[in-house]
Amino acid sequence: MSEFVQAIKQRRSIYALGKNPSVGQDSIVKKIEEVFTAVPSAFNSQSARLVVLFGKEHDQLWDIVMDTLRQIVPAGKFGPTEEKINGFKAAYGTIMFFDDTSVTDGFAANFPSFAANFKPWADQANGMLQFALWTALEDLGLGANLQHYNPLIDEKVAGVFNLPKTWRLIAEMTFGEKLADAGPKETIPAADRMRVLA
Secondary structure, X not given: OOHHHHHHHHOOEOOOEEOOOOOOHHHHHHHHHHHHOOOOOHHHOOOEEEEEEEHHHHHHHHHHHHHHHHOOOOHHHHHHHHHHHHHHHOOOEEEEEEEEHHHHHHHHHHOHHHHHHHHHHHHHHHHHHHHHHHHHHHHOXXXXXXXXXXXXXXXXXXXXXXXXXXXXXXXXXXXXXXXXXXXXXXXXXXXXXXXXXO
8 A cells, every 4th residue: 555545544533632743843834835835726726825823823723712612602511612622722733724815716807707616616725735734744643633613713813813804714723743543433435435437
C-alpha cells in the first residue's frame, strides 16, 4: 500500500488533542504552505484563504466560540457544550478555512455562462484543501478534527483577527498532539456505493 493511501486511511477525527506535538510550529506551517499551494481549484481561481492560529490566538478563537454559544445554549444545558469547546481549546492550533468572495464573485462576473457554478466550485476546492491538510497533519503524526461554527462566529472572528470582509468562513480545524486514538468506524463497502462500467 502506498504511503499516500495509508495516510488517507489513518486520517480520522481525533478529539483528544494536546499542546505538545512531536513536531514544531515551523514544520507545521511549512507543511501547510506546501499543501496549500498544491491543491487545485476550478479555473485555477485560488480563492481559498487560510488563517493558522497558535498560542493565545488559538485560545482566543475558542473563547469567541464559547462566548457565542453561551448566549444561545440554555445555561442548564451548557455543560456538554463547554466541555466540547474546552477540548478544542486544549489543542495546539487551529486552521480557519475561508473563501475570498471577491475572487469567486470576480470569476462569476467574468464567466457569466458558469456564474452559478463558482460558489459550489469554491466550496469543493475548499473541501479538497481541508481533506489534503487533514491528511498532511496525520502524516506529521498529529491528530485533527473539523468543526463548523460559522456563521455564528463570523463577524466576531473577522473583527478580532482583522480579516477582510470578503473572506467567508467555511470551517475550523483543530490539531495537535494525539492523546487518544479514534474509535472504530463503520464503513459501507465501496462495492455498495460505486459502479464500474466497462
